[in-house]
Amino acid sequence: MSIIRWKKKYQDGTPLTLLTAYDATMARLIEMSNIDGILVGDSLRHTFYGDSTTVKMTLEEMVYHTKAVCNGVQHTLVIADMPFMTYNISIEETLKNATQLIQAGAMAVKCEVRSSHLPTIERLIQEGIPVMGHIGLQPQYVHESGGYTLKGAQANEKQQLTQLANQLSEIGVFGIVLEKVPISLSKTITDQIQCPTIGIGAGPHCSGQVLVTNDVLGLTPNFSPKFLKTYLDASTLITNALNAFKDDVESKQFPTMDHGYVNE
Ligand code: KIV
Numbered sequence: 001m002s003i004i005r006w007k008k009k010y011q012d013g014t015p016l017t018l019l020t021a022y023d024a025t026m027a028r029l030i031e032m033s034n035i036d037g038i039l040v041g042d043s044l045r046h047t048f049y050g051d052s053t054t055v056k057m058t059l060e061e062m063v064y065h066t067k068a069v070c071n072g073v074q075h076t077l078v079i080a081d082m083p084f085m086t087y088n089i090s091i092e093e094t095l096k097n098a099t100q101l102i103q104a105g106a107m108a109v110k111c112e113v114r115s116s117h118l119p120t121i122e123r124l125i126q127e128g129i130p131v132m133g134h135i136g137l138q139p140q141y142v143h144e145s146g147g148y149t150l151k152g153a154q155a156n157e158k159q160q161l162t163q164l165a166n167q168l169s170e171i172g173v174f175g176i177v178l179e180k181v182p183i184s185l186s187k188t189i190t191d192q193i194q195c196p197t198i199g200i201g202a203g204p205h206c207s208g209q210v211l212v213t214n215d216v217l218g219l220t221p222n223f224s225p226k227f228l229k230t231y232l233d234a235s236t237l238i239t240n241a242l243n244a245f246k247d248d249v250e251s252k253q254f255p256t257m258d259h260g261y262v263n264e
Helices: 005-012 024-032 059-069 092-104 117-126 141-143 155-171 183-192 234-249
Strands: 016-020 037-040 077-081 106-110 131-136 176-181 197-200 208-211
Touching: 005 016, 005 208, 024 037, 024 059, 037 059, 059 092, 077 092, 092 106, 092 117, 106 117, 106 141, 117 131, 117 155, 131 155, 155 176, 155 183, 176 183
Parallel strands: 016 037, 016 208, 037 077, 077 106, 106 131, 131 176, 176 197, 197 208
Antiparallel strands: none
């Protein structure tokens, strides 16, 4: 899927789907499922590295995982997260950092945007790098916000988020992730702006939905927020399979002669 087809699907009113991947194997499976886009999300600091925040993500690590994901796909839109503080220091540095992600194979980047970033985001877009904004709950700013709580519940926050979404739409982002905001707010924003809203914990009125694939597949059994729907109990399936391997080896049922090479 190209950005052009992404926009066309939005204009046609068909909900868009986005899932995370951090390696070629998962990326290939997502492409086989005809999901509209793959996000190389900095959530990989949780799922891949086992950290409690995304703040430690570096540009080098994101480039590494973006290359791996891009090796697994042929035509799916790949969006790479710009890590914390890689799009905040200056326009020049942001352009260089985003270029590294595009040269790693991503077709677009995603940034957790504050109003102070708007000139930088606009410049990226002017230079031909498609940008997805991410507003509402912004995990990269967890140390400032103090937790992963609902955003946009107060009147002033609602007004700020609506204004920021409109400004992002006006400067030409190709989508805005709305994370953990009230359903009524995501509807207001979705109805007002000219680009798709992609919700996570933002209710049914967004133009599309994104989830972390590990959560969708039940690989994070201790993480069960209200917004999540799990489609597989992969933790149980995988541990059962691993136990079966161990049992087979210990009971000498694997390998059999059929699994070996005969030197003739
Ligand atoms: O890093 C990530 O996976 C994300 C999604 C949760 C939207 O930003």
